Amino acid sequence: MVDFLIGLFLASLIVALFTTRLYRLLLWYSLNSLTLGLLALTIGSNIDDDGMLVTGVITILIKAVGIPYILKNLSQKFHFVRQITPEIKVQYAIMLVPAILVFTFYLSEPIVNMIHTNANYVAISISSLFLSLLLMMEHSNVAPKIIGFLTLENSLFLLGITATNGMPMLVELGIFFDLLMAIVVINLLFHKEEMKV
Amino acid sequence: MFIFDTLSLVFVALILLGSIPNIFYSTGYLPHIKRKMHYQIHYFAFIGSMLGVVVSANALLFLFFWEIMSLSSWQLILTEVEDKSTIKAARFYFLMTHFGFVFLLLFFLIVSDGNLELGFSAMQLIASKFAYPSLLFFFLLLGFLSKAGVVPLHVWLPYAHPAAPSPVSALMSGVMLKVAIYGMLRFLLDVLYPWPLEWGIVILSLGALSSLVGVLYALSEHDIKALLANHSIENIGIILIGFGMGMIFDTLHLEVLSSFAFIAALFHTFNHMSFKSLLFMSAGAVLHQTHTKNMEKYGGLIKAMPVTAFAFLIAAISISALPPSNGFLSEWMIFQSLLSSSHMENISLKLAIPFAIFALAMTGGLAIACFVKAYGITFLGLHRSTNAKHATEVNFLMKSGMVLMAGVVLSLMLFTPFYIEWFDKVFVSLGRVSVYAKIFPDGVWHMHSVGMHGGMVSPLVLLLSLLAITALMLFAYRLFGVKTRVHKTWACGYTSSAKSQYSATGFAGPIRRFFNWLYRPDEHFDKESVAGHETKFSSSHYEVHVQPLFERVFYQSIAKLTNTISYWVYRLAHFEKTRYAAMIFNIMLLVLFSYRLFSHEFSWALAVFEILVMMTSVKILIIGDKK
């Protein structure tokens, strides 16, 4: 089950890399977060960690529903460009994405040897880290860059729950607040931009 | 003097199979040629020298025949000099083939210790004592692969092969390239054994690269013979993929898989000989009747030239690797050996092989597109020029050449087990494991893969079932007596004319656009619009030319560099005598220093000191003060 969810996580990230529409991108982000939340719930119930269950629920509520909703509102309010074509051509991307995956799996081999539980997932979360960086790189618009940032956070979260069996509850809550703050700040920035104009 | 082991005999058979139908064809083609004597002498010398190369048993004889082969084919290119481009192509060919020859000579001089009459078996001892075997390997690669037209040494091939008369193009593409493969087999398996892992990887990646590059440039061609020549690059790439896999498996001690991959490569060598010769022959027949190599001037030739069209169809199906043709079988074997990489221990290598699978599969897909284009534009639809309209079937001798060659293609398909058994013997005689019993464990009907579990193909069953079902349907169609009428069909509401159908350029359009970043084509588009309208125009003309990237980047920049250097040397030698002397001074200094450094004693401090001295001396004596 965990394998399946991690697969979905990576799959939604890769699909996001190839998307050319903003709302689709939001959808994939929300699916990405949803699988992450489900993953946290599954692992949490496997190791009987209530904190993990709570974070899972919060993840689903905030990241899978809340943030995409806010971003959609934002984009409607500020008329974001909805046609987002990746700067990296698909011809290159076809080769680039597998190459990144192979390379990160190769790179993370020593780390994987260090960790004993869920060792394989560490490799996947590191590669998804790279993929979300790629997502940020390949777009010139602001909105997809924000989503790239958010998926970056998702993959760090994945690293946290798989590598260490969950960080302390407090840290995770802190991260959530950071995230919300980031969204608020982005919102404020846009407001300010609009006032200037 | 001569050697007649199984490897040699197999290649003798390959050359004979490739050239006997060709002799018929060539005789039929002869009235077309003006310098008959010149042509005949070189033609037979060419065939004889190829036979000589594969049976010669010492280095001197090998190089002698090799050189005769190069020279006679060079003269054959020059048989029909129509324009300057032919001469240029011949010059390019001459240059490249001797570029390779130099490296072969170096190789032989090293492995035979200067005694060129030494047999091949004695060479292994000398080669194994040589300190830098990789150097020998790269000499071999440069020597043979420049002949075989592997990327990046392929640039001459699309110019030279089409420039020759068609029977010669068929021989060069179909047979001569295989002689280079023979050389690789002979000297890698016999002389330079065992190999480090890297050699196999080098060959595999060269193969994957050439297969993709070859097919991509073939797609963008509209000169039919250049298209076929580019396809030769692709197929040599496929052969090398099999070859490289064989070497990799061997170094990893997977002997069975290694033999399987080598057999696959050898089988593809035979298949490519058969279908490429057939393609060149039928393309030559078309050229003979229409007097142009430009595909945009063909069309509808199937009605006038049914035999040629049928021969081309068989070869096209085979080269596109569609079942149950022989091309499919060998490509299937190569795919199977790539898939067997899942047995490897080395994880990085295991992860890299899927990229080769990707390249091979992509090649297969593009080859289908390319041959639909070649066949469809040439033989189907309406004639696009008056020459194509008045074309008739070629004479009996040329037809019989094509029919014989089609027979060779079909025999390779029908008697696969027989051929494979024979190829198996080749590798057994070279000290490999026999795998015939593993490929055909129960009779000749099913062909098994030795690596992947359940990889199996049954060419004859497929052929029979396809034929049976098609015949059944045709029979039913006849039986029910469906009313058939030949009439105008819809055709977008226009009367169909030669101009309304798709052109070769248009057919390859989507793919060309997708690979635009590789092709960087020169597009010319002229339109005479009517009264300033965007969409109404009286005449328009669109042309695309693709110049190979490799030629532009690699060769032309090398040419520029050489030019600059030679200019500099020239200036130095003629105008600045003092610096000339200073150069000699510095070179002597360099030699003495480096001798002291590398052979006498090595220490970092000394090296730095000497480099400093060198730099100062160069600065003072050669560069001097700025004026």
Added chain:
Amino acid sequence: MILYLLTLVLLVFIAPILLSYIKAVKMVLLFKRPISLMQGYRNFSKLLTKETIISKESSAITHYAPFLVLSPLLVTMFFLPPVVEGAYYVSFVDAFTITGLISLSTFFLMLLGLDSASAFGGMGSSREAFISALVEPAMVLTIFSVSLMADNLGVGQAGVNLAQHFPKEHMASYLFAGISFFILLIAENGRIPVDNPETHLELTMVHEAMILDLSGVYLAIIESASSIKFVIFASLFASLFMPFGLEFSAPIAFVIFILKLFIIATFVALLEVNTAKLRLFKIPNLLGLSIVFAFLSLITFYVLGA
């Protein structure tokens, strides 16, 4: 053996119904009155009674190609995985042969498009050549990855193996291979994001453009070929990626299999309603996705064993 023959008959009969079903589902979702499921048969029988008109520009290729388009697909049907446990299946054909046979059928279809010298035929062939060239690598890599999970390259055997040992430990790569294969199913059968089988607009046509100049029995043959192609892909997807329900007794297993086919068809229909057709030069994005997933499936299998 009897079950094997029964499966064949079932597949042949269900093929036109599936395509009509997709159309019907779409029409329901668009608030139209749906066509009957038997529409495929009606079209077929109507075309059979019509006279065949052959374009006067065309050559012998037009006389033979329709049969050569259909026959590789019919041959492929014999090689599909079994529907019921214990049924006979052909074990001597591997997945490569099947992709080869499908390419053979496409090859003749493309020649058919070029034969009638009309602009549309050439356009269709050219586009089809472009799409199928990109489909090929994804197909081969997906096959490779599935065969590693099923531990067998033979299609029939792979179906049986997957049904007996569902690859729980390789869920991630199994999922990736499934996604990749589904995209291929859509691309190979010319469903909506890639090709629109219903319009006759020059901007969107691929498959239809090639057969525009055919009529009568030839058209009927090509139409049945495309429905059979769909049923081949759907049943491959059902056997390889939904390998359950084989262990029941024959009638129940058959019902489950038919249900699976209809579920796949429903998915395709939902996708068709919800997406717009891609521009031709956007199709590589979709197929590229499929290639990437195929790679991913292999890589995760090798590196992570997951």
